[in-house]
Amino acid sequence: MLFKNDIFTFEGRRYRFLHADNYRGVAWVFALDDSNAWPISLPLAVTQRFSGEDTHQVMPVPQPSQAMLSKRNKAFERIRPLVENLHEVYAAESRGPLVEYRAAELQCSKRTLYKDLRRWFQGGQTPDALIAQYQNCGRTEVAVTVRRGRQPAEIYDLDNLDEEPQPGYQTYQLSEDDLRIFREHIEKPKEGYLHDVRLTQEASYQRLLEKHYTTVDGNGVAYIRHAGNRPSRRQFTHFLRKHYSLEVRLRSRKGDKAFELEHAAKIGSIAGDCDGVGHYYEIDATIVDCNVVSESDVTKIIGKPTLYLIIDRKSRLIVGFYCGLENASWTGAMQAILSIATDKRALCERYGVKYDPEDWPADKVFPRFLLTDRGPEFLGKNSDKIGNGLTITIINLPAKMAKWKPVVECEFKLTHQTVTDVVPGYDPPFNAKKRQGKRYDKDACLTMNEFFAIMLRTIIAHNRRPMTTYDAPIEEITARVQPIPLHIWNHDIQKSASNLTRYTEAQVRLALLPKEKATITEFGILFKGCYYTCAEAEARGWFIHARNTSQSDVMVSFDYRLVDSILVYNPHDKKSTLDAKLTPRSEKFSGMSFAEVDYYEKLRAQEAEANRQQRRQTTFEYHQGVDPIVQAAKKRHQRVAAGVSRSARKADTKVARAHALKEERKQLADVGQAVTEHNQPWRDAGAPPQSIQPASPASAAGTKSTAQRLQELRLRLQNGN
Secondary structure, eight states: OTTOEEEEEEEEEEEEEEEETTTTTEEEEEEETTTTTTEEEEEHHHTOEEEEEEEEEOOOOOOOHHHHHHHHHHHEEEEEHHHHHHHHHHHHHHHHHHHHHHHHHHHHHHHHHHHHHHHHHHTTGGGGGGGGGGGGOSSOOOOOOOSSOOOOOOOOOOTTSSSSOOOOOOOOOHHHHHHHHHHHHHHHHTTTTTTTTTHHHHHHHHHHHHHHHHHOOSSSOOOETTSSSOOOOHHHHHHHHSSOOOOHHHHHHHOOHHHHHHHHHHOOOOGOOOOOSEEEEEEEEEOBBOOOOSSSOTTTTOOOOEEEEHHHHHHOOEEEEEESSSSSHHHHHHHHHHHHOOOHHHHHHTTOOOOOOOOOOTTTTOOSSEEEEEGGGGSSGGGGGHHHHHHOOOEOOOOGGHHHHHHHHHHHHHHHHTTTTTTTTTTHHHTTTTTTTTGGGOOOOOOOHHHHHHHHHHHHHHSSSSOEEEEEEEHHHTOOOOOHHHHHHHHHHHHGGGEEEEEEEHHHHHHHHHHHEEEEETTTTEETTTEEOHHHHHHTHHHHHHHOOEEEEEEEETTEEEEEEEEEEEEOOOOOEEEEEOGGGGGGGTOOOOOHHHHHHHHHHHEEEHHHHHHHHHHHHHHHHHHHHHHHHHHHHHSTTTTTTTTGGGTTTTHHHHHHHHHHHHHHHHHHHHHHHOTHHHHHSSSSOSSSSSOHHHHHHHHHHHHHHHHHHHHHHTOOO
16 A cells, blocks of 8 residues: 555656546656656556555755755745646646746746756655755865875984985875775775774785885885875875774774674663563573582582573562583573572572571562573573463574673673682683783682572672662652662562562473473383383382383473483373382482483493394304204205105104113213213322222122113013013
8 A cells, every 4th residue: 555655666666656546547656766757647556556665755954044945935936836736737748738837927947847846746745845955066076185285394314414404295195096095995805904803004004005105116126105105194094084984994893793782882771671670581691700629529620610690670680590510501591590489598598598588579570571692592492491381581682782681791790899809719801811820710619519608698799789870760769769679679569560470499390391201111111211110100000001001101301410300290180290210220320410321321222232243143153053963964854764754753752762862871971971080080190099999890790780671671661561
């Protein structure tokens, strides 16, 4: 839809929508980029599918002179009868006679009226479109040197000071070619002054002279031209500053983001779009410049902890924090968000800090918006849990835009200033750049728990401390609200509480912890290589059902840092969760993280693959030894059993088995005799011990007779007697 004076683009040309004739179904438009244009008609249906880009009209100069206004009034009076009857002026066949009649009436040329009408249509059909544009008058000239300039002082010959001084050189006269060289040299990609932050003005000027203002003498040696025959440093600097503003130079050399962060004007205020406490929370992480030591061995330095802070933008109240050894990641950010709902009494008692409920007015109160940078912890899928589970909108600010969350950024500096002279092992940032600086990290003696207790007291002190630079609104000034974060929060929460939500620690934990599927097996709830169980699952027979029917899936929440327990969502009660612990089968993983378990599971899989290969190799060697025996037996059978039916093979099984048993016993007896002889070394030494007598012939005969009797007994049994 187009309105009067809207500008739209049609077939690559810009037009101004002048008038719609609904009766005839046409629209009158004016081509803006054609100096000889007149209104033309288009089908109204064609223009209806466009939307206006803007309603730009020729704006008058901010302070027009009386002469400019007089010119406008005279021009409008000339065409007033024509613009009052625009329907006939639009059409070319009726416009000519009207203009000719008006020109004769005023005794002016038709060209003057045509020029006024074009300006009227082009400028938006208002009287200000006819204002005189005197600011565009005059000849445009290149700003070259105008043959003037103070001549330099007289020059003395240092080798002969008795002679009269020589007059100084003449000022170099810049030409258009010089200005073109300046511009190309300054704007040269990658090497010019505007594109290389390492290049100073002096260095850029030196390169300019070396490249464009040198002379080669008769010996082929190049020299930079003397003063007066080349542009001076002041001329180059003047051109640079005149044609390239400070903002253009800074943006081009350092980039837009660095300019906005370090050099842009600070005109606005963060309180402008803040509706009150709880509207915006700012969160960010930093590495504390303080080393801590191990709890188990205080002689071991374990590095610098990570600090997450969550601050209310309106009151500057620190509402959440995390201080620990986790890197800046989702795990640390999750702990900081969870701290908003953590039991503050238990927290203070754990670290020996006096608990006062007045110090924690924002306990369990969550914001409407959470401002973060573009860190990986808030760009991944994990951060979606904040919006889905806690109905908080996350706003990821552009990169290098720390000034859009200045409260938390400044609080990091204030926190460091607070602990600088308190904490041993604090290593100031400037010391890292100092050559052979003092090793403050060697003084570290605080454990992580002790440092956390100090940071807890630091946060409480910040929330109680008056702010010297707080820009209080009029209502707080009249209400005599002290510029203290606690007081500002308590004063403003009365009108903001209805827009905020409170969550318990359990609700926040369930919302933030990652959720995945686990499998119910006969050994327990299998999740990431670990088996879990709980009383509810055993009572309901989950594992018996999995063994005897089929396995099933169940949703669980877990903490990446520890595998000891998981939260199981009860499929029989959607509102309850079950706390599952490791089974004895998986207790070997107790105290580990899921990443460690995954590592060990990969090692086990690699070992299983190696064992699988060894099993195949062993089976292969077994087959190599067995297959020849089997093949030989098959060939022998085919040769011996030719003509014998398969059923006849088992007719004499009993007799054949007795005979085979007899042969087996003979072999075993021989083996036993060999073992006996091996265990009696005196047989090889000569005479036997005196306690052992050799067998008599009678006993030998008795033994033979017994063997004969056994043989006869076997024969009778075989014959069925």
